Amino acid sequence: MKVVVDLTLCDLHGLCVETAPEVFEIADDGALRVLDPSPPEALRPKVDKAVRECPTAAITVEG
Amino acid sequence: MLRHIVVVGASLAGLRAVETLRERGYDGALTLIGDEGRPPYDRPPLSKQVLQGVWEPQQTFFRKKEGFDSLALDMRLGVRARALDVRARQVLLADGTTIGYDAAIVATGARVRTLPGMRLRPGLHVLRGLDDAIALHRELGEVARVAVVGCGFIGLEVAASCRVRGIGVTAIEALPSALTPAAGRTICETVESLHRDHGVDLRTGARVADVVGDTRVSGVRLSDGSLIEADLVIVGVGVTPNTEWLEGSGLTLEDGIVCDESGEAAPGVYAAGDVARVPNAWLGDARRVEHWTNAVEQGVFAAESLLAGGGARRRFSSVPYFWSDQYDRKIQFAGSARPGDEVVVVDGSTAERRFVALYRRADSLAACLAMNHPRGFIKFRKLLAAKPRWDEALSASL
Numbered sequence: 001m002k003v004v005v006d007l008t009l010c011d012l013h014g015l016c017v018e019t020a021p022e023v024f025e026i027a028d029d030g031a032l033r034v035l036d037p038s039p040p041e042a043l044r045p046k047v048d049k050a051v052r053e054c055p056t057a058a059i060t061v062e063g
Numbered sequence: 064m065l066r067h068i069v070v071v072g073a074s075l076a077g078l079r080a081v082e083t084l085r086e087r088g089y090d091g092a093l094t095l096i097g098d099e100g101r102p103p104y105d106r107p108p109l110s111k112q113v114l115q116g117v118w119e120p121q122q123t124f125f126r127k128k129e130g131f132d133s134l135a136l137d138m139r140l141g142v143r144a145r146a147l148d149v150r151a152r153q154v155l156l157a158d159g160t161t162i163g164y165d166a167a168i169v170a171t172g173a174r175v176r177t178l179p180g181m182r183l184r185p186g187l188h189v190l191r192g193l194d195d196a197i198a199l200h201r202e203l204g205e206v207a208r209v210a211v212v213g214c215g216f217i218g219l220e221v222a223a224s225c226r227v228r229g230i231g232v233t234a235i236e237a238l239p240s241a242l243t244p245a246a247g248r249t250i251c252e253t254v255e256s257l258h259r260d261h262g263v264d265l266r267t268g269a270r271v272a273d274v275v276g277d278t279r280v281s282g283v284r285l286s287d288g289s290l291i292e293a294d295l296v297i298v299g300v301g302v303t304p305n306t307e308w309l310e311g312s313g314l315t316l317e318d319g320i321v322c323d324e325s326g327e328a329a330p331g332v333y334a335a336g337d338v339a340r341v342p343n344a345w346l347g348d349a350r351r352v353e354h355w356t357n358a359v360e361q362g363v364f365a366a367e368s369l370l371a372g373g374g375a376r377r378r379f380s381s382v383p384y385f386w387s388d389q390y391d392r393k394i395q396f397a398g399s400a401r402p403g404d405e406v407v408v409v410d411g412s413t414a415e416r417r418f419v420a421l422y423r424r425a426d427s428l429a430a431c432l433a434m435n436h437p438r439g440f441i442k443f444r445k446l447l448a449a450k451p452r453w454d455e456a457l458s459a460s461l
Binding site for chain 1: 079082086107125355356359360363384386393395437438440441444445
């Protein structure tokens, strides 16, 4: 699984940070950062939830 | 045995419901019914990107046409559901078709309220659907001055979008303050000053007596007799749930569809989104919640409950979240605020319009509101889920 965030779409709602803190964070510069672009399969439910709940559809998962 | 699931309502909650059914492995027949002749689209951009002309209308579509192939849906778009027969397990459509189901999810949403006695005529607009936004966007290109009636979040976003386009705005609110009284005076005043600084003529505590103009609107008359001239009048005074088609169906309808803890409204019938009253364990009640994120969560929840089957002990628990974009400010809100809650700014300041404010009720944290402060907001939204004591919340802000 490969997680990609389109930063041109990201509006910093931060729901993904709350849902999957292992994968997403808001960095010190205030931008969203993917902490783990290839998270373990066990995190898939959390990542899927983050995708579903992103208000700007900025997150995509490949594989 | 589940062979056919029908989802009535093709907006966000309905879409997330069908997506979840497929994700969880349901491979039987799946019908999605929507009364608009369009694929499911996203509403928040309507009052911003679409009105401002930054987006073409089709950019609001959640999926492109081919994006629906993998869901293998029988999509019935542009046809209204007219009745539900809970006993026979059938949905009757306005075109006379009857669709039988083994289980159904109702997500028919809400529609805008209008002013009492308001007669529809050219120049009078509401904003709920994409057609409304397209029509309003087009007309805004030809006017100099508009009146916005209702200064809740939609009204304020419309006012901001009009100002961004250089159009004069008078915004009228019957209540003593814009936004909502539950937000608290400091927050309301901050938002009001934001709009006044952008040139909005904001009239709070002002009641609209009449919309003026025979063949076309020319303004509104307030109850104090004053006339506000406007080329367009845009009314945003809340929504009402779409439940009329369910009268006589056997579902309990009281300001929405009353559901049990699992989101079930009748055997095999679930509800989600703006139309639904699903008990929310975090809130401790079963009010309707008209937010984007609630539509997502309840669409997913209804689908999961349906697949788990009747009698499954499931419980919906969620901290309500919504946001609003006005000019270059983003307002984020989580929790449940009431008039009378104490509001304390714990980070930033209202003067710089960048802050985090916490709502205190008795000895607990009840809600959090932030303006242009996503990092601070996330911290408290997360904290809210555990219903912390007020002193715990305060120490987290240090």
